[in-house]
Amino acid sequence: MNEMKQMMKTLEEKAVFVRQLQSSEIPYHSQYLISSAQPMTDAIKKYIPNPKLRSTKWLSTSIITKIQDDNLKYASAEYFTYNLMNPVHFYDKLQELTSDCIVLELAPHSVFKKIVTETLPNSTYLSLIKKDSNDTNLDMFLSGLATLYELGYNLSVENLYPRVEWPVSRNTQSISSLIKWDHSRQFDKRLYPLKYCRATSSDTHLTVDVALMKSDTFYLDHAIDGNALFPATGYLMLAWRKLAATHGKIWYQVPVVFENVQLKRAVFITEAAKTVLTVKYYPITGIFQ
Secondary structure, X not given: OHHHXXXXXXXXXXXXXXXXXXXXXXXXXXXXXXXXXXXXXXXXXXXXXXXXXXXXXXXXXXXXXXXXXXXXXXXXXXXXXXXXXXXXXXXXXXXXOOOOOEEEEOOOOOOOHHHHHHHOOOOEEEEOOOOOOOOOHHHHHHHHHXXXXXXXXXXXXXXXXXXXXXXXXXXXXXXXXXXXXXXOOOOOOOOOOOOOOOOOOOEEEEEEOOOOOHHHHHHHHOEXXXXXXXXXXXXXXXXXXXXXXXXXXXXXHOOOOOOOOOOOOOOEOOOOOOEEEEEEEEOOOOEEO
């Protein structure tokens, strides 16, 4: 035991991940278990009388060469005994996974998190339970399932609950009174014309309010004969942004060519009142006004 602790200390000083696991004084993955192999196999066979063939997705960390024994191709008692007695090549098997894979560890606690995240930096690691945390394990388990759903896996969550037999009895309590909207956060409402989605609205509105918005004060610097005017290039800019929005892109990602541009009249900008500009765009003809 002292030699093992000394080795662990040496590895930690070299920044090598190492953790001591509780094995109840049983030397797992060791040749010292050879004498227990047959009794162990016989005991497991009582629970797996008809083993099934392991799929190609089942990567065994104890088998790194071509399988010679046909029994090891199945989820059999021989396979689990072999897996318990032979070294675990965890790192080698991790190399066979894609870099952006999802690793779900089913164990009393997350032992391999550091190894997985360092070996597969673009992967997502999940652990469903934590040792000695029975008071929080249910929340952790459900949070792990929710994360899997967010990652694109549509889980059969109905299997977590007792099966409902329809129709339910008349005295079954309704849950509608338990469901309420959470109004703690405010969200913008896309109400036309004040607020809208540029990609779907027929018109686009720009409000210039120098008195309220400090970011609009630069318009006052564009003045002729002492009168602040909305810049002529600003009209083209609004049309450009509207065109790009209809294609779902940012304006500088959409090259444009303006032809036959006519400026009918100037738009004055004042501090006393806000100015609202409306941009109309007709996709079929490419005309804007």
